[in-house]
Amino acid sequence: MLAAITPRTKEVFIANPNNPTGTMVTMDALERFMNRVPDHVVTVIDEAYYEFVQEPQDTMKFVREGRNVILLRTFSKIQGLAGLRIGYGIGPENLVGVLHKTRQPFNANAIAQAGAVAGLLDDEHQNRTRQVTDEGRTYLQDEFAKLNLEYVPSHANFVLVKVGDGNVVFQKMLDQGIIIRAMAEYKLPDWVRISVGTMEQNRRCMKTLKEVLAR
Ligand SMILES: Cc1ncc(COP(=O)(O)O)c(C=O)c1O
Known part of the structure; x- marks a missing residue:
């Protein structure tokens, strides 16, 4: 720079x-x-x-x-x-x-x-959000690793993960009611960004992602 x-x-x-x-x-x-x-x-x-x-x-x-x-x-x-x-x-x-x-x-x-x-x-809310995010991010990253999906270890409340055609995966996830972000506009067409949610949401997201990638 x-x-x-x-x-x-x-x-x-x-x-x-x-x-x-x-x-x-x-x-x-x-x-x-x-x-x-x-x-x-x-x-x-x-x-x-x-x-x-x-x-x-x-x-x-x-x-x-x-x-x-x-x-x-x-x-x-x-x-x-x-x-x-x-x-x-x-x-x-x-x-x-x-x-x-x-x-x-x-x-x-x-x-x-x-x-x-x-x-x-509101320290309580901020601490809880940080805790839920830490737990969810670790879960998502571990799941990506188990699926052999390349990801970028994150310090934020989302994780960038390589899934193949990001636009296709985005659309298929959306069809199942889960919104992730395709990254083609960042010149990363093979990647999506997934935000950390509650553990229930994270599990549903991973279950759906596995189904989408298996198809
Ligand atoms: C790096 C960065 N800065 C700023 C923002 C947006 O902040 P605000 O909602 O205050 O415009 C975002 C959120 O998307 C972001 O990722």
Whole structure:
């Protein structure tokens, strides 16, 4: 990514953990990048899945150091409030000031803000979601391994798995009432992304996937 930066580059986005792979860039690699990224570039670290990570990295450090960085977080994931359309960014005052000039007025409504604060304070819900996700992700990955399906070990609440023709598998799963994501638009036509659900949902998903792949 560093090598691809030119004088015309304005922003670099790093999704960490990344969607749809669920992979993570280590703090070491981030530091190496941040130490070498030119001053005219803003680095945006999208941390939508931050709360699912076992040992979250202290990326706030880059903000404290006054780097040209913005961390993005959302209430759509671990808090489960995607319908409220609310998230937040953390960055140095000058960058936040620029964003304030261009954001739409009243872009976060009062109900969304009340929900977001309640979600942040609701440790029980967040812990339970993390626990259900950890258990479900381990189950899905173990099942993929048993079926000899290649998968990418994930740090998020989904797993990328190689199933053959992703569009076909997507459609056949949908016919059985299970929605997964085909990955052709990410140039990964042989892969699908499966979100972790409750254990009951995960078992049903795997049972259906086995049937679909056996056909
Ligand atoms: C990396 C990443 N960032 C952001 C989002 C979306 O966040 P929001 O619902 O706050 O727009 C997603 C969810 O699909 C995501 O995968």
